[in-house]
Amino acid sequence: MAAPTRDQALSLLATANNHGDLAVKTSSLKQAKDLLLSIDHSLAADLFPYLLELQSSPESLVRKLLIQIIEEIGFRAVEHSPTLISVLLTFLRDSDVIVVKQSIVSGTNIFGSVFEELIVQFQQNGKVERWLEDTWISMLKFKDAVFGIAVEPGSVGIKLLALKFLEMFVLLFASDISDSEKLATKGGRQAFNVLWLVGGHPHPILDPVVLMSEGNRTLGILLNLLQSVGTLPGCLTITVVNW
Known part of the structure; x- marks a missing residue:
């Protein structure tokens, strides 16, 4: 099996951001998370800006999943930890209780x-x-x-x-x-x-x-x-x- 690549993760994040079907969005995001956990830390960090675009997703389930991913991968690229954690602070003011x-x-x-x-x-x-x-x-x-x-x-x-x-x-x-x-x-x-x-x-x-x-x-x-x-x-x- 080919090693996971940055491009694969980027493609999945693009789908999570842009696809119209919620099931596809959440599935793609979960797959992207697995890739971010498996590729080199520096490559994963390069993709964090694309990941964080999801904080403006209209679907509360996507925003909730983003928080869970931040918790799981936040320390893999340590220099980005403050940025990732700041998203949690923003979500404390979210309109949806589950978020x-x-x-x-x-x-x-x-x-x-x-x-x-x-x-x-x-x-x-x-x-x-x-x-x-x-x-x-x-x-x-x-x-x-x-x-x-x-x-x-x-x-x-x-x-x-x-x-x-x-x-x-x-x-x-x-x-x-x-x-x-x-x-x-x-x-x-x-x-x-x-x-x-x-x-x-x-x-x-x-x-x-x-x-x-x-x-x-x-x-x-x-x-x-x-x-x-x-x-x-x-x-x-x-x-x-x-x-």
Whole structure:
């Protein structure tokens, strides 16, 4: 079987962008994703602008699939990660609930992965590569937007996922969350927590005091929500009380 080529991936992306049939568009996009994962990283990165044209697709299923692909391939061409993540931020304001939900889900997963990579790079090399700094800055913008969704009126389904993001953020950064077994029960990256950074020389974007302050502030947001559970819809009340 011939090796996958850039031209094949480009052709599939063109079909995903231009074909009138939704089934053909999604099938082509899934095939393009497989090719992007299999070809050389630099060749895949060259095709990202064509991939990102899909963010203006009128079909919400295509936009949702684009988010899933961004989550899957985002770290294959690291210098493009901030651009890819900025799409997730844009989709938080999408008109379709399923697109917003997918953006929060994928963004939550990416946030944890980026923080993990930050710790690994800093502990192994004593520094963080520029692309990762830029990616982290993009993720902090995403975090601020999701926090707004969590506390403002809106779709219950979206707010539930925003609260899950806050939960993950507290587990990563609140100074009181130091029990690794407790972290393990959440099914997350239990080995990675801001406390790993305590005692070393702080990096400008990895100052544990600042990060723990943010984590504790987020815990305060959740406690404030707990005080108002009587005014929340049932499923939100259950989520907050479980917290």
